[in-house]
Amino acid sequence: MIRVGSHTVRGAVVDAQTRCAHWAGPHDVLAILFPCCGRWYPCHACHEEEADHPARRWPAGVREPQALLCGVCGETSSIAEYLDASACARCGGAFNPRCSLHHHLYFAPQR
Numbered sequence: 001m002i003r004v005g006s007h008t009v010r011g012a013v014v015d016a017q018t019r020c021a022h023w024a025g026p027h028d029v030l031a032i033l034f035p036c037c038g039r040w041y042p043c044h045a046c047h048e049e050e051a052d053h054p055a056r057r058w059p060a061g062v063r064e065p066q067a068l069l070c071g072v073c074g075e076t077s078s079i080a081e082y083l084d085a086s087a088c089a090r091c092g093g094a095f096n097p098r099c100s101l102h103h104h105l106y107f108a109p110q111r
């Protein structure tokens, strides 16, 4: 568990920029707020290992919540900002482009 900005990030975190045991590449600096428990985790696997409940996804069309946390600057981005770009809306830091391959784990299909 680490503190990033004013937020607590749980799970198998391995550094101060929210990299975790599962995703520790140079651009793996994004944590997500899980709507089921309101907690921040670096990835789906971290939630699965630590939480006592199945992960819920953000419903389709929900775009306003500040649900993405950049491990570089410690600032949050909205779901809309994240889905529309692959960089932090605050500091411009690039996120792992392969994250988009896993959007279905975190977001219900957008219509």
Ligand SMILES: [Zn+2]
Residues within 6 Å of the ligand: 034, 035, 036, 037, 038, 047, 051, 053, 054, 055, 056
């Ligand atoms: Zn949860």
Ligand SMILES: [Zn+2]
Residues within 6 Å of the ligand: 011, 012, 020, 021, 022, 023, 042, 043, 044, 045, 046, 047
């Ligand atoms: Zn993880």
Ligand SMILES: [Zn+2]
Residues within 6 Å of the ligand: 070, 071, 072, 073, 074, 075, 088, 089, 090, 091, 092, 093
């Ligand atoms: Zn940032």
